[in-house]
Amino acid sequence: MINKKLIRELLNESACSHNEKKKSSCDKPKPGATSGGCAFEGAQIALFPYADAVHLVHAPATCIGASWETRATPTSWEGENNVVMGYSTDITTNDVIFGGHKKLEASIEYIVAHKNPKALFIYETCVTAMIGDDMDNIASRMQEKYGIPMVVVHSPGFVGGKNLGSRLGGEAVLHQLIGTKEPQEIHPFGINLIGEYNVTGDMWQYTPILEKIGIKIVSTLAGDGRIENIQMAHSAKLNVIVCAKSLITLTRKMQEKYNIPYISVSFYGKRDTTNAIMSIVNAFGDAQLIANAQKIIQEKEAKLEERLAPYREILHGKKAILNTGGNKSWSIASALQDIGIEVVATSIRKSTLEDIEIAKEYVKILMKNPAQEQAQLIDEHQVDLLLAGGRSLYTAIKKRVAFVDVNQEKKISYGAYGGLENLAIDVVRAIENPVFKIVGTKAPWEQ
Amino acid sequence: MSTKPLQINPIKLSQPMGALLCFLGIKNTMPLMHGAQGCASFAKVFFTRHFSDPIAIQTTAVNDITAVIDGGDYSISEAIKNITAKVKPDLVGLFTTGMTETKGDDIKGATYLLRDRQKMVYVHTPDFEGGLESGYGLSIEAIIEQLVESRSEMDYKKALLIPNVNLTPIEVEKIKEQIDSFGFSSLALPDISLSLDGHLGKKQGNLSSGGISIEEIENLATSSLVITVGNSVANCGKLLQKKNPNITHFHFDTLSGLINADRFYQSLMEFKHISKPTPNIIRWRKRLQDALLDAHFILGGKRVVIAAEPDQILSLATSVTEAGAKIQAVISPTKSKALEKVVSQKIIIGDFEDVEKELTNADLLISNFHGERLSQTHKIPFITRGFPNYEQIGNNLKNDTLYEGDCYLLFEIANLLNHHQASHL
Numbered sequence: 085m086i087n088k089k090l091i092r093e094l095l096n097e098s099a100c101s102h103n104e105k106k107k108s109s110c111d112k113p114k115p116g117a118t119s120g121g122c123a124f125e126g127a128q129i130a131l132f133p134y135a136d137a138v139h140l141v142h143a144p145a146t147c148i149g150a151s152w153e154t155r156a157t158p159t160s161w162e163g164e165n166n167v168v169m170g171y172s173t174d175i176t177t178n179d180v181i182f183g184g185h186k187k188l189e190a191s192i193e194y195i196v197a198h199k200n201p202k203a204l205f206i207y208e209t210c211v212t213a214m215i216g217d218d219m220d221n222i223a224s225r226m227q228e229k230y231g232i233p234m235v236v237v238h239s240p241g242f243v244g245g246k247n248l249g250s251r252l253g254g255e256a257v258l259h260q261l262i263g264t265k266e267p268q269e270i271h272p273f274g275i276n277l278i279g280e281y282n283v284t285g286d287m288w289q290y291t292p293i294l295e296k297i298g299i300k301i302v303s304t305l306a307g308d309g310r311i312e313n314i315q316m317a318h319s320a321k322l323n324v325i326v327c328a329k330s331l332i333t334l335t336r337k338m339q340e341k342y343n344i345p346y347i348s349v350s351f352y353g354k355r356d357t358t359n360a361i362m363s364i365v366n367a368f369g370d371a372q373l374i375a376n377a378q379k380i381i382q383e384k385e386a387k388l389e390e391r392l393a394p395y396r397e398i399l400h401g402k403k404a405i406l407n408t409g410g411n412k413s414w415s416i417a418s419a420l421q422d423i424g425i426e427v428v429a430t431s432i433r434k435s436t437l438e439d440i441e442i443a444k445e446y447v448k449i450l451m452k453n454p455a456q457e458q459a460q461l462i463d464e465h466q467v468d469l470l471l472a473g474g475r476s477l478y479t480a481i482k483k484r485v486a487f488v489d490v491n492q493e494k495k496i497s498y499g500a501y502g503g504l505e506n507l508a509i510d511v512v513r514a515i516e517n518p519v520f521k522i523v524g525t526k527a528p529w530e531q
Numbered sequence: 532m533s534t535k536p537l538q539i540n541p542i543k544l545s546q547p548m549g550a551l552l553c554f555l556g557i558k559n560t561m562p563l564m565h566g567a568q569g570c571a572s573f574a575k576v577f578f579t580r581h582f583s584d585p586i587a588i589q590t591t592a593v594n595d596i597t598a599v600i601d602g603g604d605y606s607i608s609e610a611i612k613n614i615t616a617k618v619k620p621d622l623v624g625l626f627t628t629g630m631t632e633t634k635g636d637d638i639k640g641a642t643y644l645l646r647d648r649q650k651m652v653y654v655h656t657p658d659f660e661g662g663l664e665s666g667y668g669l670s671i672e673a674i675i676e677q678l679v680e681s682r683s684e685m686d687y688k689k690a691l692l693i694p695n696v697n698l699t700p701i702e703v704e705k706i707k708e709q710i711d712s713f714g715f716s717s718l719a720l721p722d723i724s725l726s727l728d729g730h731l732g733k734k735q736g737n738l739s740s741g742g743i744s745i746e747e748i749e750n751l752a753t754s755s756l757v758i759t760v761g762n763s764v765a766n767c768g769k770l771l772q773k774k775n776p777n778i779t780h781f782h783f784d785t786l787s788g789l790i791n792a793d794r795f796y797q798s799l800m801e802f803k804h805i806s807k808p809t810p811n812i813i814r815w816r817k818r819l820q821d822a823l824l825d826a827h828f829i830l831g832g833k834r835v836v837i838a839a840e841p842d843q844i845l846s847l848a849t850s851v852t853e854a855g856a857k858i859q860a861v862i863s864p865t866k867s868k869a870l871e872k873v874v875s876q877k878i879i880i881g882d883f884e885d886v887e888k889e890l891t892n893a894d895l896l897i898s899n900f901h902g903e904r905l906s907q908t909h910k911i912p913f914i915t916r917g918f919p920n921y922e923q924i925g926n927n928l929k930n931d932t933l934y935e936g937d938c939y940l941l942f943e944i945a946n947l948l949n950h951h952q953a954s955h956l
């Protein structure tokens with residue numbers, strides 16, 4: 085059953101910066117003026133990176149038919165990679181009339197028999213919530229029968245957006261997985277990485293560094309994640325939230341229940357990566373750990389600077405405008421500054437109050453209405469580069485400036501020190517590419 | 532028929548997604564999905580990535596509170612209010628999802644209440660029935676029934692093409708050009724060759740960026756000829772004839788392969804009492820004859836597995852069998868009469884797990900991009916066709932149809948098989 089009380093609580097989360105003033109962003113979506121995914125998509129983002137679990141979506145065609153194998157979240161799991169698989173009960177008219185519980189049960193049995201997963205996540209969606217299948221009941225019976233965790237995620241899209249869905253996913257993990265297994269030993273510097281999904285391998289850019297310093301990654305939610313590890317997440321000493329405010333409820337509850345404090349960090353760009361690592365070691369307060377970190381950071385930064393040098397030469401004095409949403413409005417700005425680009429303006433159109441506060445620290449001009457403002461700013465400041473979503477491509481062509489589509493599905497990681505070099509390479513390639521000027525020339529019949 | 536209780540790696544795409552594609556081929560239109568917000572978001576991302584183009588869509592964003600108190604008219608009228616506050620669409624295409632169909636919303640009534648404020652078409656497309664093809668076909672039917680005015684007079688220069696959902700923007704354009712070469716000025720309903728063809732323009736993605744206009748749609752019943760291509764849209768021709776019984780209707784299950792292209796041109800020649808088509812068409816037929824002969828060395832006897840929408844299965848199967856390939860299995864997400872025409876050892880209604888089982892003895896897989904991983908595991912050549920294709924660009928300009936397109940398809944396949952053979956010697 086959908087838990088109304090829980091949803092209200094998640095929406096009213098004090099840690100959600102919307103709630104200070106701008107209540108509307110956490111409110112219900114407006115018909116005809118809404119973009120963005122539903123709760124199910126949020127749950128999918130948060131949990132699908134567990135490659136050793138099967139993710140069964142109890143739904144008709146749309147929910148998973150259009151969304152499987154869409155995210156580049158790599159895993160090192162050696163068994164069958166369930167991240168790129170789509171499991172659906174494929175609800176039909178018959179199920180809508182007579183109920184989908186039999187099909188769900190049969191599907192679970194099929195999966196257990198053929199796939200041998202470490203756990204099953206079973207997602208409730210709009211139609212199956214409305215026909216009222218008692219999924220909790222089925223799951224707990226099946227869990228008993230087969231002895232593997234069966235986690236029901238009540239994430240029908242009509243309860244809210246992606247953020248809420250990620251929280252619902254987090255709640256399900258908290259109640260049904262975390263604390264269900266005890267580790268053989270408890271590491272003094274164990275951490276959980278929360279809200280890191282390892283998109284394009286971002287996480288792998290910095291986890292080796294953390295391990296070298298002496299930190300142990302106990303579990304992740306859910307980048308390159310393992311069910312067994314998240315079951316032991318309660319044994320970590322610190323929760324590290326990576327760029328994702330949506331899971332703050334989970335970490336707060338873990339603090340209450342298991343006494344695990346949490347910090348929030350970003351691994352984009354050189355300064356932020358260094359700050360992130362230092363925040364983690366400072367949270368432990370261990371002198372040796374801090375010394376290790378300082379030494380390794382120094383090495384890494386020096387090496388990075390060496391590699392960035394040729395790009396810096398090209399990028400020196402170049403000006404950019406950034407038009408994207410959420411935490412990217414400042415995290416990418418910070419990374420761009422780290423490679424020597426002057427960020428003239430950034431968009432805050434869809435940012436939370438907290439993101440706006442942070443953005444202010446990095447960039448002077450904050451665009452509330454970037455679609456209108458950016459063209460003029462390009463002229464005024466003689467900008468060289470526009471980083472935005474596909475809709476702005478036309479502006480870049482008309483203004484004959486280089487363009488990088490920052491909203492496109494990335495293929496390569498921009499995370500941490502290693503990723504910054506990738507960003508520099510991509511930006512240099514865009515700036516040096518003649519394509520924008522060639523495409524921008526007028527046709528002979530337009531002269 | 533696959534007997535599993537579930538789908539593992541589905542091929543199936545939903546009816547509302549088909550409806551969306553249809554409305555994107557109508558000029559200045561806002562496709563409005565009636566359901567919770569997520570379906571519209573998934574569909575938008577899906578087609579944006581496939582076409583590398585902004586996609587216009589809005590949602591009525593039904594939520595748990597409005598869902599209980601509302602029979603649909605509240606969220607629909609709110610949506611219209613909020614949409615028209617920002618843009619002025621010529622048409623709003625309203626289509627349902629599984630959720631609002633389970634609720635049993637009265638979209639006809641809601642549309643009626645709003646008739647003075649906004650021109651609309653409504654269509655029932657629950658995602659627990661049918662699939663991409665039926666969602667597209669049902670939407671065209673709704674447009675004909677609700678917008679086209681009944682007529683008795685005829686415009687002998689006017690012809691209408693009704694394509695199925697699998698035809699790419701360039702294929703729609705090419706077929707129209709061929710019809711025009713017989714002295715017509717043709718229209719397509721819908722016409723994605725004017726919106727999703729990947730042209731540079733000031734596309735904000737707020738409304739569909741081109742397509743057949745509402746005025747053109749309203750006057751479609753003066754067409755002298757309607758040509759439907761694909762089993763999934765066959766009924767649309769009959770519906771148009773109801774608006775004017777004088778209209779001639781030609782139906783083709785597919786325009787792929789030499790024999791089917793011949794039939795197409797023959798029908799047009801007879802209709803126009805012309806003994807020869809343009810020199811260009813004659814030339815392309817000769818090129819295809821040559822292409823078939825060149826390709827048959829390599830395609831002959833090759834075992835092909837095809838996973839796609841039914842109408843596309845028939846098209847692809849027809850092309851490759853003409854060059855001597857054997858269809859080992861076809862896997863379709865839904866049932867269709869089109870499949871009855873496919874010559875294949877196995878016809879399966881299923882998913883990619885079923886596809887994988889057929890690959891052990893296959894020489895070629897043709898499917899959407901999800902098949903790529905499977906083809907790599909099984910080390911067999913792979914051609915991407917159908918929705919979605921996130922791995923390649925230029926999906927809007929892939930042409931497999933009529934003489935010309937068939938040449939390109941045969942070359943692509945033959946070259947790939949050749950390359951594969953050479954690298955595995």
Ligand code: SF4
Nearest residue numbers: 147210241567569570
């Ligand atoms: S809104 Fe509901 S039906 Fe649509 S994708 Fe989300 S969960 Fe599925």
